[in-house]
Amino acid sequence: MTHGPLGRPEPWPAPAKLNLFLHVVGRRPDGYHRLQTVFRFVELTDQLRFWCRPPGVIERVGAVAGVPETQDLTLKAARLLAEYAHSAGGRAGPLPGVGIELDKRIPVQAGLGGGSSDAATVLAALNVLWGLDLPAASLAALGVALGADVPVFLGGHAAWAEGIGEILTPIDLPSAHYVLIEPDAAVSTAEIFQAPELTRDSPIITIRGFLESGGHNDCEAVVRSRYPAVAEALDWLATFVEARLTGTGSCVFGAVPDAAEARDILARLPARWRGHWVRGLDRSPLVDRIEFERAGEARG
DSSP, rough: OOOOOOSSSOEEEEEEEEEEEEEEEEEEEOOOOEEEEEEEEEEEEEEEEEEESSSTOOOEEEEEOOOOOOGGGHHHHHHHHHHHHTTOOOOOOOOOOEEEEEEEOTTTSSSSSSHHHHHHHHHHHHHHTTTTHHHHHHHHHHHHHHHHTHHHHHHHHHHETTTTTTTTEOOOOOOEEEEEEOOOOOHHHHHHHHOTTOOOOOOOOOHHHHHHHOOOOTTTTHHHHHHHHHHHHHHHHTTTOOEEEOTTTOEEEEESSSSHHHHHHHHHOOTTTTEEEEEEEEEOHHHHEEEEEHHHHHHH
16 A cells, blocks of 8 residues: 555644744854753644655655755655664664655744744654664754754753754743734844844853743844834734734744733734634644654554
């Protein structure tokens, strides 16, 4: 069977994340920025399914709006994992092929980490479905090669992050609901981090300092000046709650006390924007999906 599901047919989730704050605290000799941030997952997920293909075949099933096949991190992740399994992993013989189907629900270039999350889900899923059982450290090392945010999605828990975002400390956060607003803009992360006006010397803080002050986002001023639609969305949301940019944008968010207030804000949302009400999650739904698959294997 080369076209049935690989593993159980239920979809694999790839959750979005928020950067609750983002400080740029320096720059490395290789040009990468040194960061401090807190990643939190939210209930907005892409969905992935994996389909059987002949050995050695790795391909995409269907088109994904806004994601050319040459830039698709799901394919890059699958090919990277297959290469690692044969080289460093010492696996003999071809792996089962896979067709990767992505139901894209997280907006592209929005600062929500959708591409990194998709890549992490591919690595985690195929590690199980291909029977590789690679340790978490090996998957994280592969993930960094795909993007600095990938390891947090593989870790499966909200995290305090340093370095380029790959040095992670799990953190438990107070429960929260968030309103997310998608203005009509797509922000280039490379452009923002290359901007000469970006603050690159924010003081280093501690987890306790973040919990007391909430921090800020050093990228927000740059994004505001270059993307008027994002500045407008921040100002609009700020009339209801404290509004923040996640990552390098373009999505803006604010914490709300409950679903009722979220619905009230979204009812007033200008028609040109999209909005979501989501809960913050400390545990990724990807962890539950891995456990579900393994439990199915154990039952035979």
